Amino acid sequence: MTLSADRQIAKNASVVAAATLLSRILGFIRDAVVAATLGAGLGADAFFVAFRVPNVLRRLFAEGSMTMSFIPVFQRRKAELGQETAFVMARSTLLWLVAVVGAVVILGEIFTGALTRAIAPGFGNNPGQLEMATTLLRICFPYILLISGVGLCMGVLNSLGHFTAPALSPVVLNVALIAAALLGWRLGLDVAHCLAWGVLAGGALQWLSQLPALRARGFTWRGERSWRDPGVKRMGRLMLPTVVGAAVYQLNILLGTLLASFLPVGSISYLYYADRLVEFPLGVFGLAVSTAALPSLSALAATGKDREFGSVLSSTMRLTLFISLPAMAGLIALAEPIVGLLFGRGRFDPQDVAATSMALRAFALGLPFAALARPLASAFYARENTRTPVLVAAVCMVVNVGLGALLMRFLAHVGLALAVSASSAVNFAALAWIMHGHVGSLLPWPTLARMLGLSALIFLGALATAGAPVWVWLGGIPLWVVLYVLGGRLLGMDEARLFTGMLRSRLPRRSGGA
Numbered sequence: 001m002t003l004s005a006d007r008q009i010a011k012n013a014s015v016v017a018a019a020t021l022l023s024r025i026l027g028f029i030r031d032a033v034v035a036a037t038l039g040a041g042l043g044a045d046a047f048f049v050a051f052r053v054p055n056v057l058r059r060l061f062a063e064g065s066m067t068m069s070f071i072p073v074f075q076r077r078k079a080e081l082g083q084e085t086a087f088v089m090a091r092s093t094l095l096w097l098v099a100v101v102g103a104v105v106i107l108g109e110i111f112t113g114a115l116t117r118a119i120a121p122g123f124g125n126n127p128g129q130l131e132m133a134t135t136l137l138r139i140c141f142p143y144i145l146l147i148s149g150v151g152l153c154m155g156v157l158n159s160l161g162h163f164t165a166p167a168l169s170p171v172v173l174n175v176a177l178i179a180a181a182l183l184g185w186r187l188g189l190d191v192a193h194c195l196a197w198g199v200l201a202g203g204a205l206q207w208l209s210q211l212p213a214l215r216a217r218g219f220t221w222r223g224e225r226s227w228r229d230p231g232v233k234r235m236g237r238l239m240l241p242t243v244v245g246a247a248v249y250q251l252n253i254l255l256g257t258l259l260a261s262f263l264p265v266g267s268i269s270y271l272y273y274a275d276r277l278v279e280f281p282l283g284v285f286g287l288a289v290s291t292a293a294l295p296s297l298s299a300l301a302a303t304g305k306d307r308e309f310g311s312v313l314s315s316t317m318r319l320t321l322f323i324s325l326p327a328m329a330g331l332i333a334l335a336e337p338i339v340g341l342l343f344g345r346g347r348f349d350p351q352d353v354a355a356t357s358m359a360l361r362a363f364a365l366g367l368p369f370a371a372l373a374r375p376l377a378s379a380f381y382a383r384e385n386t387r388t389p390v391l392v393a394a395v396c397m398v399v400n401v402g403l404g405a406l407l408m409r410f411l412a413h414v415g416l417a418l419a420v421s422a423s424s425a426v427n428f429a430a431l432a433w434i435m436h437g438h439v440g441s442l443l444p445w446p447t448l449a450r451m452l453g454l455s456a457l458i459f460l461g462a463l464a465t466a467g468a469p470v471w472v473w474l475g476g477i478p479l480w481v482v483l484y485v486l487g488g489r490l491l492g493m494d495e496a497r498l499f500t501g502m503l504r505s506r507l508p509r510r511s512g513g514a
Contacts, residue, residue, distance in 0.1 A: 012163050015163045023168065026175065027280075029174070034191075036346030042129050044269045045123075045268045047192040049116070049119060049120045049261075052119070053140070054199070057104065058143075058147045066148065068377070070093065071295055072298040086159070088226070088229060088231075091224065092231070097149065105141055105144060112137050120268075121258065122261030135193070136195075136196040139197060139199070142200060146200075146203030147203050149207050150203075150207050153210035154166035159295055160217050162217060165209065165213035169206045172206045173199070175202075176202030181195055238386050239386070240386075256271070256420065267355075267413040270413050271416060273339070273343055273356045274339075274360040274363050278331065282324075282370060289323075297378060297382035301384070309379075309382075313375065315498070316375045318447060318495045319498050321448070321451060322495035324368040325452065327364075330459070333458075333466055334473055336357040337466055337474075339356045340357075341470060358414045369424040370424040376428065380431070380435070392430045392434075396426050396427045399426050451488075454484050461476070461480055461483075485499060
């Protein structure tokens with residue numbers, strides 16, 4: 001049964017990874033367009049600050065807490081009382097979502113100015129930048145209500161075994177932002193303001209894009225619902241700690257932005273672009289694996305199959321590490337040519353490329369830890385233990401902010417990126433140590449040693465090509481992937497077998513039933 005569960009997770013992860021790959025490619029096109037039209041100056045910093053707030057709230061009310069709390073309860077309701085009862089719970093959840101998040105949006109619109117000053121107090125030295133950021137934030141703020149609804153759709157669809165439509169949702173937003181930026185540039189309008197309106201339009205289109213998949217699986221938002229649904233009450237009790245935990249995590253990000261606002265103009269943009277590059281492997285593979293694993297882990301936890309739970313979690317983490325270690329090696333080795341290729345044009349000059357590359361190397365050091373923490377957090381949520389990740393997140397916030405404030409004095413924005421990596425390592429170590437007490441060993445040392453050895457070879461090979469023409473180092477990336485996977489298979493690693501299974505699973509073939 002465990003082998004079957006491993007394969008199912010790998011298949012579902014391949015769907016999420018393929019859809020996310022398309023989204024990330026469009027995301028890089030979006031960032032390249034934004035970099036060329038805005039550069040890394042006043043307008044760019046103002047937009048990124050404004051866009052960060054709804055993104056923080058998105059993770060707070062949607063993926064970061066609601067989805068993680070919704071799926072385990074939905075799965076339990078479906079297993080114990082049937083699918084229609086679970087559907088009633090989903091519709092009831094929407095009532096509360098609109099009420100709570102709608103109130104947050106109203107408050108946000110009222111206190112936008114104060115919120116902007118709190119997030120980026122360094123902008124106070126430049127009244128024009130502060131005013132622009134405030135205006136852009138006011139436009140973007142309602143996005144949180146729309147994307148929270150998309151997060152609920154994701155919970156329903158993932159619980160029903162469908163992963164394609166939610167994974168493709170960011171594609172819609174990226175297309176909207178690309179269109180907004182190009183339209184603003186072409187018509188001679190303010191690109192930052194056009195992007196803000198693009199965020200709002202993208203959110204509405206994201207919500208609409210989920211409805212056909214829901215209808216195809218027999219679900220509609222019309223039907224029985226209740227403010228007092230027992231499933232929603234259970235979800236609410238689980239969600240409260242996860243909201244606190246997500247709030248701590250997102251406060252971490254906001255405090256990083258606050259610290260960066262005191263650094264020279266462009267620092268926030270350098271960190272943003274570098275973080276986007278690190279999020280590529282995290283989103284395409286790391287997040288894909290943890291997203292696919294949560295419903296399976298929740299189903300095993302709901303039926304009391306603890307042994308299978310531990311085995312599936314271990315294989316999920318090993319697959320995650322198998323992917324994230326060589327990704328870290330490649331990003332560190334090829335940081336500058338990658339940043340130059342993607343963003344080094346228009347108003348994004350060589351100095352911006354160099355500064356962003358340094359931040360990318362610092363962020364990449366924490367990539368494996370951040371990737372491994374995601375399935376670990378999913379495992380705690382699947383067991384309906386939402387308090388432990390909160391306590392760990394609070395410790396990590398102290399590490400990140402304290403270390404960031406110290407290191408930025410000597411390393412500027414690179415110090416802030418290093419602090420994020422250090423806090424990611426603390427987060428993983430604490431969660432793994434606690435979970436080890438429940439399910440035993442998660443990452444066997446022989447397997448870890450093989451992965452580290454293969455990744456070191458990838459790093460040396462990629463580094464040797466970093467100064468070569470673009471066709472050499474870029475063409476070498478698929479070669480390193482093939483050699484890494486082949487090496488894993490020759491060493492008899494199950495993770496290499498599961499990874500090649502993911503690559504063989506094509507999105508169109510799975511979209512009908514995934």
